[in-house]
Amino acid sequence: xxxxxxxxxxxxxxxxxxxxxxxxxxxxxxxxxxxxxxxxxxxxxxxxxxxxxxxxxxxxxxxxxxxxxxxxxxxxxxxxxxxxxxxxxxxxxxxxxxxxxxxxxxxxxxxxxxxxxxxxxxxxxxxxxxxxxxxxxxxxxxxxxxxxxxxxxxxxxxxxxxxxxxxxxxxxxxxxxxxxxxxxxxxxxxxxxxxxxxxxxxxxxxxxxxxxxxxxxxxxxxxxxxxxxxxxxxxxxxxxxxxxxxxxxxxxxxxxxxxxxxxxxxxxxxxxxxxxxxxxxxxxxxxxxxxxxxxxxxxxxxxxxxxxxxxxxxxxxxxxxxxxxxxxxxxxxxxxxxxxxxxxxxxxxxxxxxxxxxxxxxxxxxxxxxxxxxxxxxxxxxxxxxxxxxxxxxxxxxxxxxxxxxxxxxxxxxxxxxxxxxxxxxxxxxxxxxxxxxxxxxxxxxxxxxxxxxxxxxxxxxx
Amino acid sequence: xxxxxxxxxxxxxxxxxxxxxxxxxxxxxxxxxxxxxxxxxxxxxxxxxxxxxxxxxxxxxxxxxxxxxxxxxxxxxxxxxxxxxxxxxxxxxxxxxxxxxxxxxxxxxxxxxxxxxxxxxxxxxxxxxxxxxxxxxxxxxxxxxxxxxxxxxxxxxxxxxxxxxxxxxxxxxxxxxxxxxxxxxxxxxxxxxxxxxxxxxxxxxxxxxxxxxxxxxxxxxxxxxxxxxxxxxxxxxxxxxxxxxxxxxxxxxxxxxxxxxxxxxxxxxxxxxxxxxxxxxxxxxxxxxxxxxxxxxxxxxxxxxxxxxxxxxxxxxxxxxxxxxxxxxxxxxxxxxxxxxxxxxxxxxxxxxxxxxxxxxxxxxxxxxxxxxxxxxxxxxxxxxxxxxxxxxxxxxxxxxxxxxxxxxxxxxxxxxxxxxxxxxxxxx
Numbered sequence: 001x002x003x004x005x006x007x008x009x010x011x012x013x014x015x016x017x018x019x020x021x022x023x024x025x026x027x028x029x030x031x032x033x034x035x036x037x038x039x040x041x042x043x044x045x046x047x048x049x050x051x052x053x054x055x056x057x058x059x060x061x062x063x064x065x066x067x068x069x070x071x072x073x074x075x076x077x078x079x080x081x082x083x084x085x086x087x088x089x090x091x092x093x094x095x096x097x098x099x100x101x102x103x104x105x106x107x108x109x110x111x112x113x114x115x116x117x118x119x120x121x122x123x124x125x126x127x128x129x130x131x132x133x134x135x136x137x138x139x140x141x142x143x144x145x146x147x148x149x150x151x152x153x154x155x156x157x158x159x160x161x162x163x164x165x166x167x168x169x170x171x172x173x174x175x176x177x178x179x180x181x182x183x184x185x186x187x188x189x190x191x192x193x194x195x196x197x198x199x200x201x202x203x204x205x206x207x208x209x210x211x212x213x214x215x216x217x218x219x220x221x222x223x224x225x226x227x228x229x230x231x232x233x234x235x236x237x238x239x240x241x242x243x244x245x246x247x248x249x250x251x252x253x254x255x256x257x258x259x260x261x262x263x264x265x266x267x268x269x270x271x272x273x274x275x276x277x278x279x280x281x282x283x284x285x286x287x288x289x290x291x292x293x294x295x296x297x298x299x300x301x302x303x304x305x306x307x308x309x310x311x312x313x314x315x316x317x318x319x320x321x322x323x324x325x326x327x328x329x330x331x332x333x334x335x336x337x338x339x340x341x342x343x344x345x346x347x348x349x350x351x352x353x354x355x356x357x358x359x360x361x362x363x364x365x366x367x368x369x370x371x372x373x374x375x376x377x378x379x380x381x382x383x384x385x386x387x388x389x390x391x392x393x394x395x396x397x398x399x400x401x402x403x404x405x406x407x408x409x410x411x412x413x414x415x416x417x418x419x420x421x422x423x424x425x426x427x428x429x430x431x432x433x434x435x436x437x438x439x440x441x442x443x444x445x446x447x448x449x450x451x452x453x454x455x456x457x458x459x460x461x462x463x
Numbered sequence: 464x465x466x467x468x469x470x471x472x473x474x475x476x477x478x479x480x481x482x483x484x485x486x487x488x489x490x491x492x493x494x495x496x497x498x499x500x501x502x503x504x505x506x507x508x509x510x511x512x513x514x515x516x517x518x519x520x521x522x523x524x525x526x527x528x529x530x531x532x533x534x535x536x537x538x539x540x541x542x543x544x545x546x547x548x549x550x551x552x553x554x555x556x557x558x559x560x561x562x563x564x565x566x567x568x569x570x571x572x573x574x575x576x577x578x579x580x581x582x583x584x585x586x587x588x589x590x591x592x593x594x595x596x597x598x599x600x601x602x603x604x605x606x607x608x609x610x611x612x613x614x615x616x617x618x619x620x621x622x623x624x625x626x627x628x629x630x631x632x633x634x635x636x637x638x639x640x641x642x643x644x645x646x647x648x649x650x651x652x653x654x655x656x657x658x659x660x661x662x663x664x665x666x667x668x669x670x671x672x673x674x675x676x677x678x679x680x681x682x683x684x685x686x687x688x689x690x691x692x693x694x695x696x697x698x699x700x701x702x703x704x705x706x707x708x709x710x711x712x713x714x715x716x717x718x719x720x721x722x723x724x725x726x727x728x729x730x731x732x733x734x735x736x737x738x739x740x741x742x743x744x745x746x747x748x749x750x751x752x753x754x755x756x757x758x759x760x761x762x763x764x765x766x767x768x769x770x771x772x773x774x775x776x777x778x779x780x781x782x783x784x785x786x787x788x789x790x791x792x793x794x795x796x797x798x799x800x801x802x803x804x805x806x807x808x809x810x811x812x813x814x815x816x817x818x819x820x821x822x823x824x825x826x827x828x829x830x831x832x833x834x835x836x837x838x839x840x841x842x843x844x845x846x847x848x849x850x851x852x853x854x855x856x857x858x859x860x861x862x863x864x865x866x867x868x869x870x871x872x873x874x875x876x877x878x879x880x881x882x883x884x885x886x887x888x889x890x891x892x
Contacts, residue, residue, distance in 0.1 A: 020503070022526075022528040023522075023523055023526070023528070024505060024514055024517075024523060024526070024528045024529050024531075024532050025503075025504075025505050025528070027513060027514055027517045027522065027523060028503075028504035028505040028510040028513060028514065029504055030513075031487060031513060032487070033486075033487050033488055033489060034487075035486075046502070046503070072489055072492055073489060073504065074488060074489040074490075074492075090504075092502040092503075093502050095502065112502070114492070114493065116493055135488065135489065135490070137490040137492070137493035137494075137545075138488070138489035138490050138491075138492045138493055139489075324547065325547070327547070328547030328548055331486045331488075331547065331548055332484065332486075332547075332548045332549075335483070337486075
């Protein structure tokens, strides 16, 4: 339990209204987007300035109180759960877009800006920020930096870290540190910015972000292809990538999701088909036309049963909406859905899909999967029920097997969600032990009292 | 013990499916008008749903803060409409309000107003009349109207622009049976649900609607026994017992009629919600469900049932040549799915220009009781609506919910924007 004097000092720093202590409010900051993780903080603070963040951290460091930085809490790794209680430092009120510079193609924002609000502001000026985690309606830009988030667009445009030009970070002792700048090129010492990008709130609190932007691609085209065989769908993805075209997005949907889509929006999809690919090409109108033609060709040659090209933007939007609706349907399909985030090398995708089939057969769990096939990042989902203890444990074991399968193919534990609490028990297997140890040492230098998001990423006994 | 807890969460348990449907993705934060002002997790559907789960798990209790958080929702349904899992959290919130009232009781003065005054229509009318004498003394007279007495009392202290009480109520102005004029064939016979607002404040609107229906071959019955729809009582305050009495009164008042027409989106939606929230017996369930089918919003009735030709919609003198925009009441658009019909009517009217406002279906922040408890928050939400209206350059903003209209009048005056607020039926001659 937190000492009373710490809370009264927090009130002095932030004012009464920005310090939440009622049980009802604490409960609201005890969870994130994961299924089962939850822990109550002792207090929630909502700073509006970097100076406040600095004073909060100084106070916490002096009193050795855990601080869990949090944006909108849409992450799916357990990353923003205050697992050791203490302070939740929520950045949702630091939500100003400070600058959008069309000439430099840069923007500077506060961490609490919601990604969709940022996208809307950019679109008004014909600008584009590609990283598109599918929580864009809720997630904050600060959170996407801390999680180094990705999404469908990343197959062509890369993940969040490719866009971070400058950061302002408050360190555990309250020091306000500036990193990077506004230039695209910057070769000044170590890439310390990358240390904080993807740090999951364990090294510092991000308070200002400068991002690289792109002009909005003037044209785009969406294609849809249906396959009888799942592995054939996976192979088609590899064939497209090997042909020299890089589509903006390649999304993969299995039979389960395909059937839900057909139920919700009947459009004559063959419900016996095992896989569906949604592909988008973007760029200049002429390039898009040529790329789309090439993609359709390859899809047909790879054995697609049916290929559709959206005739206009409205139809394309319908296809993409259908894809997110299908994703939602997966989550509504069972009491508890364990969804994961593994990524494998693209040329191993078909093999990985076969392995998933074997695991499903052996464990008896139905496994649905959809994902960003273009970058080998799949979200296999196991349908179970958390209230049935024995079944839930078996489901978790099956998920363990999925991780093992991905790792054995040279894949990774997490493509875009991060480790947090959810995947830390697998970390040892997925990382070089020296690298893991180095990570822990870095944490010790930057946060000697272990106040920043303690208990995350690696398992505790190693500290 | 198990039995008491069952009783303690009686209503919530009925919506357990909605409660468990939320997968905590947090997408509702983007759509929630309250969260967009507060940026605090307990404002939004996910946070409230988790709070109610916490109550059921025994981690939270019926505290003042709990009730506070429950009340801090406009029930606008934007969360549900945009929810990937279609979790209807407003259902859970209404149910939780009901359980909280059972556990905690209603606080003064709401207990008097909701339990005692609103169900007694004639008495309520007299109290409103009495209050109106003071209105002229304490407040500048403005256009528009007041919806509930409680709102009036509350607004006295907060400087809200409150419209005037009519010198004669609708029930004093029109007979029970209103037949089409001579020479017009009677095609249909319907009941007219007047609602507190039209009855006490906008009787001219009610009269106008009855005349319009008469001229188009509809005989209109205005039962004297009808009362308040009960929205502030059972949806706002969670007093299901009183709400049930009001529901029974209204269902009985309109017995034997094929349709019940209302000009208020909130009333229409509340009348249809009896079956969902208030049916405690099989008998009531059947009666309320049958009643719900008969209830029609005025624009829905004109377009879908009466199927009037476009030529039936001629502009009233004061709107000719004006630019008009439409505000979707939450209770009409998201609760009942009625968005096309009012637009079709407005677009049929010659000599006016229709302009669609951005986010026309975004909540105006009124939400009855909500705006009493949280007037400042309500004003902040309304200011976004005012900005949307301003961006269209319209002369008139039209809606179909007296609650929204009060909010719009108040907010436009506060923002000094010279835009007139009208009910959709006031556009038509």
